[in-house]
Amino acid sequence: MNTSEIIIAGDTAGIEWRLPVLRFKGSDPKAPKVYIQAALHANELPGTALVHFLCERLRQSESAGQIKSDIIVIPHANPIGAAQSHFGELQGRFDLGSRTNFNREFPLISVKDRDGLLEDLERRSAIDKLKRQLLHMALGCDLVIDLHCDDESLQYAYIDEAFWPEAADLASAMEMEAVLLSDGESSAFEEAVGFAWKYETPEKRSRLPGKLSVTVELRGRRDVYPEMAMKDAEGLWKFLASRGAIDAAVSLPAFDGPAVPLDNVEIVRAPEAGTVLFHHNIGEWVGEGGVLATLITRPGMADGSVEIRAPQAGLIVTRNSERLVRRRADLMKIACKTASKATRKPGTLED
Template sequence: MAQDISFSVRNNNGDPVQVGAWRFGGDGSGPMVHLQAGVHADEIAGMLVLHLLMQRLLVVEAEGRLKGSVTVVPQANPLGIGQFRQGRILGRFHDATGHNFNRAFDQSAAMEQPSTNVQEWQKSLVQLASTAQVMLDLHTDDEALPYLYVHRSFWPRARELAAAMKMDVAIIWDDGGDGSFEETIIAPWLRDGVTAQRMAATLELRGQGDVSDRLAEQDAAGLYAWLCSCGVIDEALSPGDWPVEVMEMGQMETILAPQPGVLIFEKELGDFVEEGQRFARILRRPGDPSSEVVLVAEQAGRMVTRYRDRLVSQGMVVAKFTGSRISRNWSGGLLDPN
């Protein structure tokens, strides 16, 4: 029977809210694993995936086939999950402070006494995962192909994870500097040089609207097979093969909206475009043809993500593409700075 290790943090009113967490105990012969979803509270897909995976873990735990312990936090962010405005959840940023929920975990974890409820929540979540040897953080993009963020230290070993999850792209990064959860967890591993027997990654499970039983069952099965392959579950399952395009972070091409307006995509997710080829246009003033701006690809590559809404403000990320050379807009750091 899984152990309930839920904990409480304060909401904006100072009242306690619970972070649901469960630990499935193994026999100690496998790695310690931490799985979580919903750090950005409006990224829902992973919550259903972990909900389904937990049902499988209950079975293997009862049958004595669980070798490693697995901590599961299927809805990690109770502060953001209630932030509804005009019928839409706004779960990327803390409403009261503007704090991106997946930034500055490192600063919060280092505080002896956190001064805000976001910092308190972040410190508690890091402490829960601090003993894990394997950490997977489940996210989604706006509209996207499934893709993987992984530090160079864990590549090419992470290819098996990407294949298990049927992820089309793996983005390799070296330096973050934003204090994301993943970066905060692996920082002591990198410092101490103990990455060989460990694994951490951020899994982008398509787009925010891609929540269904079919997709969640596929992803839960992929996670289960991968846990078997890395010695967490005693079962002879192989993740199989899948064509994964490997990209250096700096080669990802991000296109921003040069003006506000109605966004019309002319290419679909996964489509390949040549350098200079048009893929979308923005109509600033409907009725005025001269207000239309055509967007073209900076270099040849595939469309990996695109903006979900069809009315865009100036400066918003319209789309991201793979590339074959370092982007001229690349200055280091994050793919998504905000």
């Protein structure tokens, strides 16, 4: 394993950020090149824990001469966000300087313009430098895995329809409980990678065989435990072996979980501000009209609560960990068999 650092100059005097990069050299130039990053949202740490154990497993494979692919691993992809603490709480999702989600506004380019990402970097902001260097590394690879987590959630993934159903092997290896099929219409990291591949030729490609760019949601933010991380690391290692990145025989069962388009995801929101009393946990199936939660809007008053019901039947994939919420706060995501009646703009489900 080779280690290096990318140094990113800060936007004020005397500040710089260091981004560790771990590389494993493969023995087969024809094997798919791999890029794995964790904690682009700096306060989402299940991926960093996974990567720690995955690298241990990869070093063992390296010692056994099993590494066929060039593999790049970024254990914590956002040193800028990791330094953002407000009143003692890490603020890792949004850049406090620009108020932009760290996983949005990646450049949408064709692969042929990849080297242009690093031109005139000294003129750009620190966060733009970071995003461009991450994207530049990823676009030199074939399999790109961005490790995130949700609030309270099942193990699931956002996978562009261009990679499905080929990517069912990843869902199987990681024992995902659901897959949300995205439309590739945002500037999030994994979709910016897919965009570049689709527009590698003059005509946009709808299928990308042999490629994969995916956001893996490793349960919830508090699900950072050694047993979970080691299990997830082993699952990702098996996926890499199944794709020929590691010379090892693995057998993966068929993925049998739900795989639904984003249009089929019901986002349940709070109609008013109040205290949330959930009636169902993640992983439970709910029927249409079933009570999902009680919202106490005026404590102590006879008419001081509101029942929130399921717009249709489905699987509860995520849940808000906060119990005091504002009006229109996201409470749950439910994966359903049919499309939601709510209108949805192309792109991500939330900011």
